[in-house]
Amino acid sequence: MRKTTNFASCITRRSTYMHCRSCTTSAPLTHQAVDCWNCKKKIMHLQKMICSDCGHLQDVNTSINYFDLLSFPIKFELEPLQLTKRFRQLQTLVHPDKFSNKSDREQSNSSDWSSLINKAYKTLATPVDRGQYLLNLKGEQMPQDNSSLNAEFLMNMMERNEEVEEAADNAVLEQLNNQIIIDLEKNANTLSKHFEAKEFENIKKILVEMKYLLSIQQSIKKKQQSLITTIS
Incomplete structure (x- = not known):
């Protein structure tokens, strides 16, 4: 089975979502500028989880698909060990314990991000769920009956x-x-x-x-x- 990009060489603790050529080549993301809710500085889509200027955890981005969230190419085949590694990296980044002394907004954001990351991981880690999710991304729907089976x-x-x-x-x-x-x-x-x-x-x-x-x-x-x- 072909392996996906080794993201350990692409990210750092300080800037998990910084631009990386090898990452964005295999899983292109939209560079949509947004304002940090705290410092109001413009930040790019790849940095959207944590502001690189003030370090505040941003509001959860519910529009991001699970593949982009976990930095994987949007395709069915993936390397399970890399998926688990990436999941743990993100959970470490946003774990609620890290934000227990932060503002109410960051505590809420931490919980929201953690929940979204968990859901994304569980979906992509299971072949059937991953397949159905990928179908939905491509505008396809699962049949409502078993008429396709012989x-x-x-x-x-x-x-x-x-x-x-x-x-x-x-x-x-x-x-x-x-x-x-x-x-x-x-x-x-x-x-x-x-x-x-x-x-x-x-x-x-x-x-x-x-x-x-x-x-x-x-x-x-x-x-x-x-x-x-x-x-x-």
């Missing part, structure tokens, strides 16, 4: 659900779960190719299939918990 796939899902219900021990459930993990990984790899080719109907079909697989995975976890409760 009968063979639906039959296979029914059979797997029955296997989960009939499983009498954890070993069988683990085997079923391992197959789900393999199938999800295959679908994620296929999704990346379809996104590159802008094959949106295929993308929607695979995302629906992945949601079925995730549903079965949840059933497996519930059954495992049920077996533990029965034994104890």
Whole structure:
């Protein structure tokens, strides 16, 4: 899997959102000038989280998309370790504990930014959520039914659900779960190719299939918990 830009070489503690050629080449952002609410100095979009002149935490920018917020190219494929690293960097920057002695506005901004960063990370860290979010950015909507799925796939899902219900021990459930993990990984790899080719109907079909697989995975976890409760 191709890796994204190593942002550790692009940012510093003092200016997390300063202009970086390698970052903006892969994930271009709009350089929209705004006024700092505290010192009124003009700041660029890339510096919008913290003012570089007075150091005050800015109001949350709800219009920024999750990829831009976490400094990733707007595409399906990403490096999970880099995503987690970037998430932790931003959370460290805006953590509410750092602003406990600041003004009410900065405390509120800290909470808002932290919440937005958490939501962005959870969305991009999960392939299905990331895929659906990326579809929305491209003006596409997920289907409201399963008409895109063929009968063979639906039959296979029914059979797997029955296997989960009939499983009498954890070993069988683990085997079923391992197959789900393999199938999800295959679908994620296929999704990346379809996104590159802008094959949106295929993308929607695979995302629906992945949601079925995730549903079965949840059933497996519930059954495992049920077996533990029965034994104890």
